[in-house]
Amino acid sequence: MMGGMSAALERTLIVMPAFNEEEAVGAVVREVYATLPGVHCLVVDDGSHDDTARRAEAAGATVLRLPINLGVGGAMRAGFKYALAQGFDNVVQVDSDGQHDPAGVTELVAGLEHHDLVLGARFAGVGEYTVRGPRRWAMRTLSGILSRLTGTKLTDTTSGFRASGPRAVALFAQHYPSEYLGDTVESLVIASRSKLTVAQVPVAMRPRAGGVPSHNPYKAAVYLGRAGMALFVALIRPPVLVPKPVAAG
Amino acid sequence: MSLAVYILGIVAALFTLGVVIESLRRRHLRERHAIWWLAAGLVALVIGIFPNLLGIVAGWLGVTVPINLVFFLSIAVLFLVSIQHSGELTELESETRTLAEAVALQELRIKELERSLAEALGPKRNP
Numbered sequence: 003m004m005g006g007m008s009a010a011l012e013r014t015l016i017v018m019p020a021f022n023e024e025e026a027v028g029a030v031v032r033e034v035y036a037t038l039p040g041v042h043c044l045v046v047d048d049g050s051h052d053d054t055a056r057r058a059e060a061a062g063a064t065v066l067r068l069p070i071n072l073g074v075g076g077a078m079r080a081g082f083k084y085a086l087a088q089g090f091d092n093v094v095q096v097d098s099d100g101q102h103d104p105a106g107v108t109e110l111v112a113g114l115e116h117h118d119l120v121l122g123a124r125f126a127g128v129g130e131y132t133v134r135g136p137r138r139w140a141m142r143t144l145s146g147i148l149s150r151l152t153g154t155k156l157t158d159t160t161s162g163f164r165a166s167g168p169r170a171v172a173l174f175a176q177h178y179p180s181e182y183l184g185d186t187v188e189s190l191v192i193a194s195r196s197k198l199t200v201a202q203v204p205v206a207m208r209p210r211a212g213g214v215p216s217h218n219p220y221k222a223a224v225y226l227g228r229a230g231m232a233l234f235v236a237l238i239r240p241p242v243l244v245p246k247p248v249a250a251g
Numbered sequence: 252m253s254l255a256v257y258i259l260g261i262v263a264a265l266f267t268l269g270v271v272i273e274s275l276r277r278r279h280l281r282e283r284h285a286i287w288w289l290a291a292g293l294v295a296l297v298i299g300i301f302p303n304l305l306g307i308v309a310g311w312l313g314v315t316v317p318i319n320l321v322f323f324l325s326i327a328v329l330f331l332v333s334i335q336h337s338g339e340l341t342e343l344e345s346e347t348r349t350l351a352e353a354v355a356l357q358e359l360r361i362k363e364l365e366r367s368l369a370e371a372l373g374p375k376r377n378p
C-alpha cells in the first residue's frame with residue numbers, strides 16, 4: 003500500500019494559487035516537499051506585486067507567472083492545463099497561505115482511487131477551523147444543495163483543498179470557472195453534471211501562516227448572494243462533456 | 252389601463268428576463284454583467300403584474316407623476332451599467348497592454364536564445 007501511494011504521489015501535481023503570499027509561500031512549498039516525497043509542486047503566481055515568485059522558486063517549486071491577475075479560478079485552470087500538458091494524472095490544490103495541511107494530501111489522493119473529485123472538508127470534526135455569521139450560514143445552505151446534487155454528503159463545499167483525478171483534470175483544464183466563488187461552487191456542479199463522482203474526506207485546517215486574507219467583512223456580507231448566483235448559473239447551464247483523455251506521452 | 256397594455260408590460264418584462272437568462276446559460280454573459288439586467292427585469296415584472304405598486308411607491312417618494320419614477324429608475328440602471336462597462340473597458344485595455352508587453356519581451360528572449368544557440372552550433376552548421 004505504501005508503494006501504491008508513493009507511485010500515486012509521483013503522478014500528482016500540487017497546484018498552489020498565490021497572490022501576494024511572500025510571507026508564507028516558501029515555507030509551504032518546503033513543507034509540501036518534506037511531507038510528500040516524489041510530488042511536484044507548481045506555484046501559480048497570479049500577478050503578485052511582491053516577492054512571491056522568487057521565494058517559491060527558491061523553495062524548489064516550478065513557478066508559473068501570470069502577467070495579469072486572473073483570480074483563483076483562472077490560476078487553477080492554468081495549473082490544470084500545465085498538468086495535462088506535462089502528463090500528470092492528478093492535481094491537488096493547496097493554498098499557499100499555509101491553511102491547508104500537506105499531510106492531508108495523502109488521504110485526498112487515496113480517495114481518487116474510487117472518485118474523480120475529492121474535497122477536503124473543514125467542518126467534519128478535525129482541526130479547529132471555524133467560520134461565523136452569514137458566511138457560515140451560506141456555506142451550510144450551499145452544502146445542503148450540493149450534497150443533493152452530487153449524491154454525497156458534503157459539509158464544506160467552498161473548500162479549496164481538493165484533489166482531482168484524471169477525468170476531472172481533463173474537464174477542468176477546459177472548464178474551470180473564474181468568477182468569485184464560481185471556482186469552488188460552480189466547479190462542483192460542472193463536475194457532477196459531467197457525471198464525475200465526488201467524495202469528501204475530513205481534514206484539519208490551520209490559521210494562515212502569514213500575510214492577509216483576500217476577503218473582508220464587506221465581501222463576507224455579499225457572500226450569500228454571490229454564492230446563490232453562482233449556484234443558479236451553474237444549474238441552468240448545459241452540462242459539458244468530459245474531453246477524451248489524451249494519450250499519455 | 253387596457254388589458255392589452257397590461258399584458259404587453261408583463262410580456263416585455265418576461266422577454267427581458269428570458270434574454271438575460273438565456274445569455275447566461277450560453278455563457279454569452281458573465282454573472283457580474285447580468286446582475287443589473289436581472290434586477291431591472293425583475294422590477295419590471297413585479298410592476299407589470301401589480302401596476303398599482305408603482306403609484307404607491309411614487310406616493311411614498313413624493314413623485315407626482317408615477318411614470319417619472321419609471322423613467323428615473325431606467326436612466327439610473329442605464330447609467331450604472333454604462334459606468335460598469337467603462338470601468339471594465341479601462342481594465343481590459345490595461346490588461347491588453349500588459350499582455351502585449353509580456354509577449355514582446357518573450358519574443359525578444361526567444362530571439363536572443365535562438366541567436367546564442369545558433370552561435371553555439373554555428374561552426375558545425377555552416378562550414
Ligand SMILES: Nc1nc2c(ncn2[C@@H]2O[C@H](COP(=O)(O)OP(=O)(O)O)[C@@H](O)[C@H]2O)c(=O)[nH]1
Nearest residue numbers: 019020021023048073074077097098099215216
Ligand atoms: N491565483 C490567485 N490566488 C489568490 C488570489 N487571491 C487569493 N489567492 C490565493 O488563494 C488562497 C486562499 O486565499 P485566502 O485569502 O486565504 O482565502 P480563504 O482561505 O478563503 O480565506 C491563497 O493561497 C491565496 O494566495 C488571486 O487573486 N489569484
Ligand SMILES: [Mg+2]
Nearest residue numbers: 097099101210
Ligand atoms: Mg486562506
